[in-house]
Amino acid sequence: MSVEPMRLLCYLLLSVSLASAYERSPVVVATDSPERSDKVGEGHWFLDFGEAAFGTIEITSPETRGGKVTLHMGEMLSADGKLERKPGGTVRYQKHELALRPRTPVRPALTWSPPGWMKEGFLSLPKGCPEVMPFRYIEIEGAPASFSPDQVRRVSWSVPFDEDASAFESSSPELDAVWKLCKYSIKATSFMGLYVDGDRERKPYEADVLINQLSHYCVDAHYDTARLSHEYLLEKPTWPTEWRLQSVILAWHDFLWSGDDRSLRKHYATLKGRAMIERRTKDGLFLGWNDGEPKDIIDWPANERDGYDMKPPVKTVVTAFHYRALVLLEKIATHLGKTADAREFAALAEQTKNAVNDQLWDEARGCYRDGLDPKSGQTSNHASAHANFFPLALGLVPEDRVGRVTQHVKQRGMACSVYGAQFLLDALYDAGEAGHALSLLTSRSQRSWLNMSEKLGSTMTLEAWDPALKPNLDWNHAWGAAPANIIARQLMGIEPIEPGFKRFRVRPQTASLERAKIKLPTPKGAITLQTQGSEAASWRATLSVPAGTSAEFQVPFSGDFIAEGEGKPVELPAKNGRAILLLEAGNWVIKARR
Incomplete structure (x- = not known):
């Protein structure tokens, strides 16, 4: 063997040995x-x-x-x-x-x-x-x-997987098939003991871990694989700008869902650095990278960006992730008793929110533009779906603009990748567009989950919607499994409000579904929720609240609704004319008062 190949072999062996040294979940x-x-x-x-x-x-x-x-x-x-x-x-x-x-x-x-271009970063088995x-x-x-x-x-x-920890069924066979595909994908792709981006690279990426994390939480009360994958990436971050910013989101999800703050405490200094505050412009926007590493990504593959204008150094999507990192760092600092840090993060987040809404908003079109050049002040003329659904999902859009932004997003359809679909669906449900979101979840178009299973024949989610959109895609990529968490968190509406599910929200948005039933695992035990009916008069829900928890139930219709169960419900301030009921542990029935 010549010297160069021998040197390369030694380098590869060293890379593998280093990658194998990180702690993983047992398989x-x-x-x-x-x-x-x-x-x-x-x-x-x-x-x-x-x-x-x-x-x-x-x-x-x-x-x-x-x-x-x-x-x-x-x-x-x-x-x-x-x-x-x-x-x-x-x-x-x-x-x-x-x-x-x-x-x-x-x-x-x-x-x-x-792959031939990949010389390091892949994991050994x-x-x-x-x-x-x-x-x-x-x-x-x-x-x-x-x-x-x-x-x-x-x-x-x-990794160990409890098949009975979660369940979902509804009046839509299409939705049930999507749930099954995505739940199985979470289990089957965990063969490395860390989340990886499929079999081609066998390497963790933050965006993959983010979707895998939430989806794993929703199908099994299993937190260590996500935590270990996140901590691996804190030491070995990948190249996209937004994905480094997502480390803060990963850390917050870990704490909020599991109730365990040890990782937050251990890695707080690193998480502060992930916000990249030094990249802020003087008015609070985020100055990204068009070249080198890190590099702004928006969506992947590149042809799934809805024509996003990549030229401006300040991009609306990247700034939205910076904003979300600041919001969550304030929450993390508050929990850790670092009040001065919390005040600073809150002030920076407010400045960023104002800057985005002042400088990137297009009043005539009712949407956000893709970005701007801070030196010239020139704003991009392009307004992609991404420049609008990411700010919606990440909390940047004022209430009085939500309707217009949502209309712009709806007109674009599924104009994003399987990764972008996580944020698009979050944005639609957060804006109350449950019917449109359900139509995307159950679609059979080229950009759909049923296209993966019915047309192409895969039993795991794909890296991209279709080979026509990414010819080198793989058939075993869990970042395509967003519906596993979207169905639980948004359609059925169950998410923790306080760490470890001490208190959780229930906000069902089942749209035209005549019935839907879910079993969601939590550290406190399983939550079960069943809804029947799609009209206010005939609608009812049954909910089990585990011991040691309480639920804020947000009724999906206006009108007079009651909760009957093992205790007395407390009426909280209504939102948009819809009742919110605080329910303690036990079994409850929520229905219209007759």
Whole structure:
């Protein structure tokens, strides 16, 4: 081997050893049998495991003498229903020659390597885990006459996952299918013990972790994988500007949902730095980066930015994330007793909010522009969906502008990536546009979750909506699983108000759904909520409030509503003419007074 390749090999080995040194969640092994098996020819079998998983194949032959089979493994079917052997992009397929051993389990020698441009940052597999790949289907050629499908097992790895911790069902089969796809994606993509951006890079990114974090919380009361992934990224941040700002959001979610503030206390100084206050303009906007690292990203892939004007150094979206970091740093500082810091963060956040609304607002069009050049004062003429739904989701839009901004966003449709969809849907629900949000969740368009499962055939969420929009996409990317948390947090409306769910909000926005039922795990126990009816007169909800908690129930209709249950509800100040009821632990029925 020449000197340069040897040097590169040593560098790669060092990168892997460093990456493997970080603490991770333990992973557990599972085995399963094929759900379907077809003999398609002499010695030729096709097996389907029902869902893709990260693992390997184990074959135990009853033969007293050895033999050899050809094994094909992959994620995708071809148009004629066969295992696709040339799937394209980074959809996975591998072929292996496998020597059978008498009555002894054997596994193929799977392979993985990072993309050619990626020289560091990828993680090694957890200790004790052999090389794995994501696959659902296998074909076996050259099988002996005695072969039967019960000789095959798939062995897969993930963090421990309680399937019964959460549940959701509704009157919409489409919505139920989206929930199932996204819940399973959270489990199946956790094979590294940290959240990674799929099998292509096997590397954590803040934006992936943010969506994975909230979605994992909503399908299992499991907090350590998100916390460890977040803390890994505090030491090894990635390149996008906004994603570094998101570290503060990750830290706040960890505390608010789990009730554990140890990570906040340990990393407070680093979190302050993540707000990058030194990048502020004199009037409170955020000066981003068009070149180098970090670099402003807005959305990914780049063609999903709705034509965003990337030229101005001050971008509305980046400034919105800076604002949200300041708001949450005030909350964190207050909790930690750092009152001077809290006052400073509050003042900076207010200045930023005023600057955005003074300088980036287009009164004639009723929306925000993409950015401005602080030197010339020239404002971009472009007003993308992103420059409007991100400020909505991140709390920058004054109440009297919400309606106009929302109309601008609705006209653009799903004009963003699967990552942007998290914030678009948050913005729509926060603005009371539940019907439009539900239509996006249950759509079958190219930019939809049902496109991933029904048209393309994936059982995990994709990196992008469709190969036509990102040719090198992968089929195992949890940042596409936003509905797992959107359905729980926004459609059913359950979120913690006080850390660890000491008090939580319930604000159902089920729109046209005639019924919906959820079980949401929390550190205090499961919350269950069921709604029936889509009109005020016939609508009712049943809610279980775990011991040690209380719920602020926001009735979704105006009018006179009552709560009947194990105690006396307290009426809190109404919002927009709609009652808010404080409910203590127990079982409750909320309905219109007759």
